[in-house]
Amino acid sequence: MSAGPVLSVRDLTVSVARDEGWRPIVDGVSFDLQAGQILGLVGESGSGKSMTCRALMRLLPGARLAITGGSIRLGEEELTALDEAAMRKVRGGQIGMIFQNPSSHLDPVMTIGAQIAETIRFHQGASRREAMRQAIEVLRQVGIPDPTARAGSYPHEFSGGMRQRAMIAVALACQPKVLIADEPTTALDVTVQAQILRLLLDLRDSKGLSIIFITHDLGVVSQTCDSIAVMYGGRLAELGPKRDIIRAARHPYTAGLIRCQPGAAATGTYLETIPGQPPTVDAMPSGCRFHPRCPRAGETCREHQPAFISVDLGHRAACHFPEGPGQEAAR
Amino acid sequence: MHRYRFVLYRPLQLIPVLFGISVITFVLVRSIPGDPARVLLGPRSTPDAIARIRAQFGLDEPLWVQYLYFLKNLFHGEMGKSILYKIDVLKVLTTRIEPTLVLVFGAVLIALLLAVPLAALSARYKGRLADHLVRLFSTAGLGFPPFWLGIMLIILFSVVLDVLPTSGYGRDFGDKLHHMILPCLTMALPLAAVLTRNLRAAMLAELASDQVVAVRARGLPETIVFWRHVLPNSLVPAINLLAVNIGWLIGGSVVIESVFAVPGMGQLLVRGIFTRDYMVVQGVAMVFACASVLINFLADILTVAVDPRVRL
16 A cells, blocks of 8 residues: 655664764664654664754754765655755655654743744745644644634743644644654653644554654554664664564563563562663674673674564564573573 | 732832942942042142041041931932032932933833834844845944943044034923934944844744644744744834833933933032042932842833733
8 A cells, every 4th residue: 555665764874973983873774664653762762863853854963973974765855865955845844753852842931833833834835824724723733722823922821732733733734744753851840741642643644654652662662652762872673563572572672661561560579670770882792782782692792793584574683692482481 | 910010019119128238338438538628629628628528528427327317318208418519419310300301211212112123023034135134233233332432423423424412411301312312322232232132033943833833824924924924923022122221221311411411310420429429329229229129120011911820
């Protein structure tokens, strides 16, 4: 039904400038985002998941960070080759982005309506009146009651959940095809979180939106995503359909993450943890980056970087000794 | 619009402030050693003449009685007779207030016209040549004392280039403006320096903020990012800095009016102090206090207008 992925990322490498040269912090990441699908990008803090998404927008913070390799294709367009003016048309026009904290990511001294209208005016050259009319329509679509009046409100006049809806409206002002959601529910309480997830799913269905959903919460991922990409130490550890990953994770890191979920532990037992700390950019382990913390690590893991190999249909993992459905019982 | 309700009751604050100022200046000015009558009549005055002058201006009454007279006069819209000018202080003040108003407002206007573009330039090209030059300007502007700066500007513009008058105040509007350019500039430069530093820091903080990342993620160009999102969010600290510095500006008018021989309130204050003209000193102090309170009041209104989160 669909003609190829909306967004296709190949060997994306983002590096930070150090005195001795460039050091990769996102290292050879590849994934496809299919039309109308939600891809969950999962990982600990510092695993490079947010940096990957900033790179997709070509909005890396600071002059010391740069995309040093790989390709990002949005439909037919190669984003890494675009100049700044063309890239601006992509940002907000074709890819929208929402963030964890709507209070700090909205302009506090501009009304919500004006922030949406401003984006519409820039991208579509609409008149002031027409832009505001569209802004109110977008606010209605994200479920803000009485959008005509609320368009004139400032961000601080919204409640937490409404503010998150407002930020989604700002990001969707120009009907982008792709939405990058950087931990959009992390700062919300559970009931509001559920409402926002519901809204994102509805928008996916009504607008055919494709979403990259960054989170460290596997619970959220299992509720919403179609496929999952797990990042560790700047590399992809595992990538596949949600069902396969949650039920039969092959990479020991993914498996460990799943066992760390509060729901996974039997009552009365301690919650499992993955011992150790995630690596930092300047102290990346050799070979497989997970080996110092891996229960299955052997000599090979210390020396050789595992290839990102196919373990099942559409399911890849970067591990020398992947866990398998057969081994699960033996443990 | 209940965010603006403070506009109704804030002016009431003027009452206790003015009362406090009246007591303080009344006591302070009378604790300066020296006798106005003696100053007025000169070294060869007779004790009789001195006593007569003292009686004429009520200076022989007890202090608290003098203060009550002063209050009574205030309620009648008078400030007492100037010992030197022999007319009501209020009349003296009305002739002196215009040059000082022009000086202070001109200085604030020039300072803003300098500071906003300079800070914007500096923040947008942080670490580059433009930024270094602007920071050099703001450090230098803070370092030069106003009287020295004034003299240097006179040498440059009046003596060497011969385009502006050295001192005085003009007759008609154009002439007055022409005379006030140098005094305003002298007062504006240090203020512009402080404002530039402050605005630059606020703009840099705002440029690194989350909301700016979000605006860029909507694809808006840097000019919109800067003028529509960074600048409005940087203004509140600048407005408050300006309001706080107004007191310093008014005080500075004393020095600058002396350097440029501008017949304003500052000069009047200096002369009042030298001649122990108690009524004049009190009057000028009251006007300066009122101005200070009023300008802070205006700054509050501006802050509320600029930042919708502020409630006073």
